[in-house]
Amino acid sequence: MSAGAxxxxxxxxxxxxxxxxxxxxxxxxxxxxxxxxxxxLLAQGEPMLWLTGGGLVVAGAMIVGLVALIVWxxxxxxxxxxVVSITTADGRTVWGEITRRDVFKPxxxxxxxxxxxxRAAAGRELSASxxxxxxxxxxxxxxxxSGEHFTWVSDYEIAPDGEARPRWALVVERRSWGRFYGEPxxxxxxxxxxxxxxxxxxxxxxxxQPAVLARVARQRxxxxxxxxxxxxxxxxxxxxxxxxxxxHGRDSAxxxxxVAAASRIETAMGQAFxxxxxxxxxxxxxxxxxxxxxxxxxxxEADLALGDIVRAYPANQLDGAAKxxxxxxxxxxxxADEPREANSxxxxxxxxxxxxxxxxxxxxxxxxxGVLAALYLREYAKTGPLVAAVRISINNLAGxxxxxxxxxGLGFFCYLAGGAIxxxxxxxxxxxxxxxTGGLLWASLTLALLTLPVVIVATEEALAAVxxxxxxxxxxxxxxxxQTIQRIVLPRALPGIMTGAILAMARGAGEVAPLMLxxxxxxxxxxxxxxxxxFLHPERSFMHLGFHIYDLGFxxxxxxxxxxxxxxxxxxxxxxxxxxxxAAIWLRARLRRRFAAGHF
Amino acid sequence: MREKxxxxxxxxxxxxxxxxxxxxxxxxxxGENRLAAIAAGAAVPADIHxxxxxSPAVLxxxxxxxxxxxxxxxxxxxxxxxxxxVTALIGPSGCGKSTLLRSVNRLNDLIDSVRIEGxxxxxxxxxxxRSVDVIELRRRMGMVFQKSNPFPMSIFENVVYPLRIDxxxxxxVLQEVCERSLRGAALWDEVRDRLGESALGLSGGQQQRxxxxxxxAAEPEVLLMDEPCSALDPIATAKIEELIxxxxxxxxxxxxxxxxxxASRVSDDTAFMYLGRLIEYGPTVEIFTxxxxxxxxxxITGRFG
Ligand SMILES: Nc1ncnc2c1ncn2[C@@H]1O[C@H](COP(=O)(O)OP(=O)(O)OP(=O)(O)O)[C@@H](O)[C@H]1O
Ligand SMILES: [Mg+2]
Numbered sequence: 001m002s003a004g005a006x007x008x009x010x011x012x013x014x015x016x017x018x019x020x021x022x023x024x025x026x027x028x029x030x031x032x033x034x035x036x037x038x039x040x041l042l043a044q045g046e047p048m049l050w051l052t053g054g055g056l057v058v059a060g061a062m063i064v065g066l067v068a069l070i071v072w073x074x075x076x077x078x079x080x081x082x083v084v085s086i087t088t089a090d091g092r093t094v095w096g097e098i099t100r101r102d103v104f105k106p107x108x109x110x111x112x113x114x115x116x117x118x119r120a121a122a123g124r125e126l127s128a129s130x131x132x133x134x135x136x137x138x139x140x141x142x143x144x145x146s147g148e149h150f151t152w153v154s155d156y157e158i159a160p161d162g163e164a165r166p167r168w169a170l171v172v173e174r175r176s177w178g179r180f181y182g183e184p185x186x187x188x189x190x191x192x193x194x195x196x197x198x199x200x201x202x203x204x205x206x207x208x209q210p211a212v213l214a215r216v217a218r219q220r221x222x223x224x225x226x227x228x229x230x231x232x233x234x235x236x237x238x239x240x241x242x243x244x245x246x247x248h249g250r251d252s253a254x255x256x257x258x259v260a261a262a263s264r265i266e267t268a269m270g271q272a273f274x275x276x277x278x279x280x281x282x283x284x285x286x287x288x289x290x291x292x293x294x295x296x297x298x299x300x301e302a303d304l305a306l307g308d309i310v311r312a313y314p315a316n317q318l319d320g321a322a323k324x325x326x327x328x329x330x331x332x333x334x335x336a337d338e339p340r341e342a343n344s345x346x347x348x349x350x351x352x353x354x355x356x357x358x359x360x361x362x363x364x365x366x367x368x369x370g371v372l373a374a375l376y377l378r379e380y381a382k383t384g385p386l387v388a389a390v391r392i393s394i395n396n397l398a399g400x401x402x403x404x405x406x407x408x409g410l411g412f413f414c415y416l417a418g419g420a421i422x423x424x425x426x427x428x429x430x431x432x433x434x435x436x437t438g439g440l441l442w443a444s445l446t447l448a449l450l451t452l453p454v455v456i457v458a459t460e461e462a463l464a465a466v467x468x469x470x471x472x473x474x475x476x477x478x479x480x481x482x483q484t485i486q487r488i489v490l491p492r493a494l495p496g497i498m499t500g501a502i503l504a505m506a507r508g509a510g511e512v513a514p515l516m517l518x519x520x521x522x523x524x525x526x527x528x529x530x531x532x533x534x535f536l537h538p539e540r541s542f543m544h545l546g547f548h549i550y551d552l553g554f555x556x557x558x559x560x561x562x563x564x565x566x567x568x569x570x571x572x573x574x575x576x577x578x579x580x581x582x583a584a585i586w587l588r589a590r591l592r593r594r595f596a597a598g599h600f
Numbered sequence: 601m602r603e604k605x606x607x608x609x610x611x612x613x614x615x616x617x618x619x620x621x622x623x624x625x626x627x628x629x630x631g632e633n634r635l636a637a638i639a640a641g642a643a644v645p646a647d648i649h650x651x652x653x654x655s656p657a658v659l660x661x662x663x664x665x666x667x668x669x670x671x672x673x674x675x676x677x678x679x680x681x682x683x684x685x686v687t688a689l690i691g692p693s694g695c696g697k698s699t700l701l702r703s704v705n706r707l708n709d710l711i712d713s714v715r716i717e718g719x720x721x722x723x724x725x726x727x728x729x730r731s732v733d734v735i736e737l738r739r740r741m742g743m744v745f746q747k748s749n750p751f752p753m754s755i756f757e758n759v760v761y762p763l764r765i766d767x768x769x770x771x772x773v774l775q776e777v778c779e780r781s782l783r784g785a786a787l788w789d790e791v792r793d794r795l796g797e798s799a800l801g802l803s804g805g806q807q808q809r810x811x812x813x814x815x816x817a818a819e820p821e822v823l824l825m826d827e828p829c830s831a832l833d834p835i836a837t838a839k840i841e842e843l844i845x846x847x848x849x850x851x852x853x854x855x856x857x858x859x860x861x862x863a864s865r866v867s868d869d870t871a872f873m874y875l876g877r878l879i880e881y882g883p884t885v886e887i888f889t890x891x892x893x894x895x896x897x898x899x900i901t902g903r904f905g
Contacts, residue, residue, distance in 0.1 A: 469749040473743075473751065476741075477815075
């Protein structure tokens with residue numbers, strides 16, 4: 001009908017004026033447009049496709065590469081490698097696990113210093129590889145004998161047929177001094193040799209180990225918990241004396257009473273201490289009775305008390321299942337135990353625990369404040385320059401370097417607020433600070449400040465996304481503003497708020513720089529949350545995975561041994577943060593489904 | 601350009617034009633002049649039929665003016681809404697029907713720029729008086745919006761929402777109200793087995809009836825409906841119209857509609873508004889069969905707007 005009208009109109013038009021001109025002109029115009037689009041590169045779309053796609057590929061490759069590196073290195077750390085015996089041409093023998101291999105350009109003076117045989121081998125290798133030599137880093141352990149944990153072995157040094165895998169080479173992980181590599185030559189009970197055959201010695205070690213490990217655990221428990229309990233009581237009595245002195249003055253009746261009580265407790269505790277020390281010593285003696293004698297690759301012998309051994313295995317005899325056993329037991333130790341050897345061995349449990357407790361406390365602080373602030377900004381505040389300024393400030397806060405928050409936390413929370421708290425409530429302990437130094441509470445508060453913008457922005461967006469029609473519907477039912485917020489707006493905005501909260505958690509869990517100033521430490525004697533009243537100890541310093549990585553990577557004495565732990569710890573931290581993010585995504589999807597708009 | 605003008609001419613020609621169109625434009629004091637006068641800002645008195653004063657008013661709108669910032673949206677409205685009847689508000693888009701409806705339960709208070717003059721009375725109680733508790737006031741009314749807005753909660757909770765916010769906890773009372781309201785909204789049989797399910801799983805028409813159930817749950821003195829059927833298909837529309845017919849007498853209903861047939865079918869009285877002013881107001885039969893004013897007739901027969 002209308003198409004007909006158009007045709008009629010056109011026909012009339014053409015009849016009225018110059019018949020062919022308008023269509024021709026428009027056709028020419030169209031042709032001109034097509035021609036132009038052919039020469040303009042950007043109009044074609046293809047270059048933009050390549051540009052954007054390329055950007056995505058580069059970003060993806062970087063992320064995938066990083067994650068792959070962390071996963072690969074982190075997952076391999078605990079896999080038991082075989083023990084290799086390497087004998088050099090000059091008669092040195094090294095036993096150990098190969099850690100890595102690389103090539104180097106030798107110093108010109110090197111060739112002159114070599115023995116003739118080695119020089120010939122090195123010359124051959126140099127000419128074959130274009131001036132480079134290959135070498136391997138062997139984790140050779142036996143620190144008390146050799147003075148080093150790792151040894152470089154160059155390929156040209158190795159004697160012909162100098163490499164072997166000794167069948168009975170044991171890898172021994174010890175509580176101190178790092179690993180030991182050697183083959184068993186004797187098992188001693190109370191100084192008497194019980195077994196000498198390698199297999200028999202190994203059997204004896206295996207059968208004695210569970211009891212020994214149980215005693216070690218018991219001993220650590222006594223040292224930790226019982227000793228702690230006694231110490232706490234003595235400390236409390238001493239604090240009471242000091243408090244009485246502060247409150248009533250020296251030589252007052254109260255002070256004298258406190259002194260008497262303290263000396264009573266100290267005598268009683270002195271007895272208990274002696275008992276406890278006896279029990280601990282008895283356990284130690286019991287564990288020192290069983291000794292395994294090992295011979296190293298270069299023929300020296302060493303006696304290792306079973307109590308010092310964390311884990312031992314004949315690396316070259318392990319079948320698949322046994323390898324997995326070692327691997328998993330190392331992971332278990334890593335996740336559940338405390339660190340040893342300046343953090344380069346053992347587990348990171350205190351760091352995991354510290355990270356999680358700190359993150360939870362931080363969330364408990366930041367989410368309520370952030371949500372309240374966002375509620376005020378979005379629901380109550382009248383839009384105007386003031387609110388706009390506040391919003392801009394919050395967004396700027398998100399861009400402030402995190403170390404600045406650390407400085408603020410240290411200066412304001414630790415020194416100012418903590419100092420005031422100490423003066424007011426913990427005067428008896430001064431000059432030792434209680435709250436006046438870094439600790440869980442201050443670290444959590446600092447990170448709460450740091451992540452506040454994330455929560456506020458996310459919550460504001462979530463609130464803004466709640467349709468006005470729902471609010472109006474609620475008001476029309478006679479609901480008050482708060483009822484509307486509480487019953488309609490907040491539930492509806494919950495997915496967004498949760499997402500913000502969990503992103504803030506992930507951000508806080510991965511933050512290190514400010515923590516170094518406000519409470520994360522290399523080694524915390526106690527957990528921030530334990531069985532001693534009041535259970536949560538907000539003043540205690542704590543260990544943190546992020547800080548642990550920094551410490552392992554840059555502060556470690558035995559940096560080669562610490563390196564794989566860096567990767568493993570990183571893997572763990574990345575896994576925790578990824579877990580939090582996945583939880584956020586899952587939660588959001590779940591809640592979104594609940595609030596999905598109805599269909600018509 | 602030339603093509604386009606040509607098409608317009610064509611379409612005007614094809615539309616059936618009233619035989620007296622030319623006359624109307626010339627006659628003094630008739631529709632076009634009155635509407636032009638209103639457009640120019642002149643105050644033109646409304647033509648209110650005597651029929652609307654026959655029954656007592658549930659709602660009295662008295663010299664009501666409303667501004668959005670500098671722009672006036674309602675001009676000196678004075679009209680009674682009879683109790684127990686259905687009153688339809690009609691008029692071209694943007695004439696202030698929604699604004700008037702939202703003024704009745706003071707939803708416009710939520711907009712910062714709104715300023716009002718004049719007053720309304722709900723069963724004699726001032727709505728815009730100084731000491732009026734707005735929350736209390738809104739509880740005496742129910743409102744149904746153009747687009748259904750069920751809350752993201754269960755069907756049951758949706759219906760009893762007005763009671764919940766009153767603090768009603770008694771399960772028996774809530775259940776009773778839920779059933780009565782859902783029956784009232786002709787939805788009970790469809791949802792009786794799924795009261796605990798999310799209201800967002802209902803169809804559009806069911807959602808709108810759910811909103812009606814929610815609006816009548818607290819037994820309001822007036823029920824305000826803003827184009828309740830505009831997003832619904834003919835069957836759902838018919839259901840809601842039946843529902844309005846069933847609610848007539850029990851509730852006083854003020855309904856905005858763009859559908860003339862709907863206005864003539866469901867309402868007892870009809871008010872015609874134009875550019876924020878009341879033009880003519882009277883019993884629906886009179887408005888639709890023998891309106892006093894030409895422009896009312898033009899609007900109803902679709903000759904403008
Ligand atoms: N929040 C607002 N702020 C400013 N002006 C508004 C606002 N809401 C409505 N208006 C104006 O007030 C006038 C009346 O609007 P209203 O929504 O009441 O019209 P209506 O009769 O309901 O129209 P429709 O039939 O299209 O729904 C319109 O000119 C509109 O632009
Ligand atoms: Mg409207």
